[in-house]
Amino acid sequence: MSKTVFLAGATGVIGSALVKLLVDEGYLVFGSTRREDKADYLRSLGAKPIVVDVFDRERLYEALIQIKPAAVVHQLTDLPRGLDPSQMEAAINRNARVRTEGTRNLIGAMLASGCESIVAQSIAWAYAPATKPYAEDAELDIKAEGLRQVSVGGIVALEQQVLNTPHIQGTVLRYGHLYGPGTGTDQPTGASPLHVEAAAYAALLALRLNARGVFNVAEDKAEVTSEKARRVLGWVPELRLPHVLSAQ
Template identity: 30%
Template sequence: MRVLVAGATSVPGLPLLRELNARGHEVIGVTRSSAKTSQIEQAGAKPVVADVFDADDIAKTVADIGPEVVVSLLTTLPKRGPMRVKDFEPARRLWGVGAPNLVAAAQQAGARRVIAESVIFAYGYPTSGPALVDESDPYYGPPPPGGEAMLAALRGMERTVLESGEHSDTEGIVLRYGAFYGPGVPHDQMFARMAKWRLSLDMGGNGIVSWVHIDDVVAATANALDRGRGGQIYNIVDDRPQSFNDYTRELAAKLGKPTQLRIPRAVVKAVAPYGVLAFGDTWLPVSNEKAKAELEFKPVARV
């Protein structure tokens, strides 16, 4: 199948290009920068240069290619993850304007399906909840303080994708990924480096979130090309929700550095208040049953 991937050079993008190529698809990767086209070629895909903020440019690009499926891995966050709500400002614009331009382009080109990256924080930031959160109430948590517009843009992007099939031949699927870990994930590499120095962050709180290995993100996204139902959200997370502190404790033990000096939560909060809210206080242990049942998602538990 001919597949166009926007966000092709992102953390999950390059391994996804390789996986789709290995599965026999004809893969085209979008980048804004001609300097990054070689990365796309090395991952076995054909590069195309376009910017989703330019509605005419992306519409022409998608129409010329005529893909059966369009995958959106469009995010734009600081390399080491967001520390403050204002770090989401570029992503807010991308979700609010760029991603809808891409969906419109897919519709005009007659693509059969559009699959879009989202994140478990689209549920919001509740501080308590059920033992496992599933897709039945997709919006049950509140926004982070000052992050109302950011969360509205993320949820608005999701709705644009989910409702696409109601007024076009292009059905939409939203994948809510957990917090990434694994090779090539910059924040995971940073925590591993810190662990080697016997340092870790104390996020404290009673929060629990769901995580996902980058290989599982890639497999689930590739499966979604021809599995799952249009108009649906799927949580893509591993089987083990965990507090941030337990996650870094396991990482340190795995690296043979079990004794860690934890930088106190108050210090972390002063530098990264969003990080502490999302990874210290937020209750998002998320169910992957729907993805297992409908996308044949088989996460491999690793830390």
């Protein structure tokens, strides 16, 4: 099997860590960024930069048809550094668009290129209130209101496309609240904390093992259980990069 990967969102906090892991694993990584000035950063990590906006459907299709990746890893978000509260309302709406329209464009480009495998980032705090810890078969909070409704709606759209599109073999990683390099905090945060480098390792393991379905990915004693990720992926929350990378 080809080890060519298209990493969408390669300069994000997870993407930056994941590029290094994939390159060290022997993958040929094509990493996407919206900004030309980040191309050199991706080259320094060992990736081949692709400057493209996920909403530029024509350019995205053109890129994937040329690359013909064996797999796509979807780590796209549109959030402010450190989740700045003053910017979050607008960011939540932008992020939901990435997860709906952006995912649709990405999967369309995959199909056009002949690629059938995708690993996609989701979140572990979109569950409807129920008995904790939440496992992957718990219901999502589709009856939420306000900005939470926007966030959950984006997640539902992303997951349905990744898991239910014909001819696509999809994996969804429901990440906990990130901390570590590039996230704005070095300490565990939220009800389901997750170190950014451990998050990157979950994506690598899912890709390496060709695992399919939904996986919670968070530390022990979280609101969610990550037992499935431990059992199927061999993932543990203590995983870290050999050396620290800083997201640019």
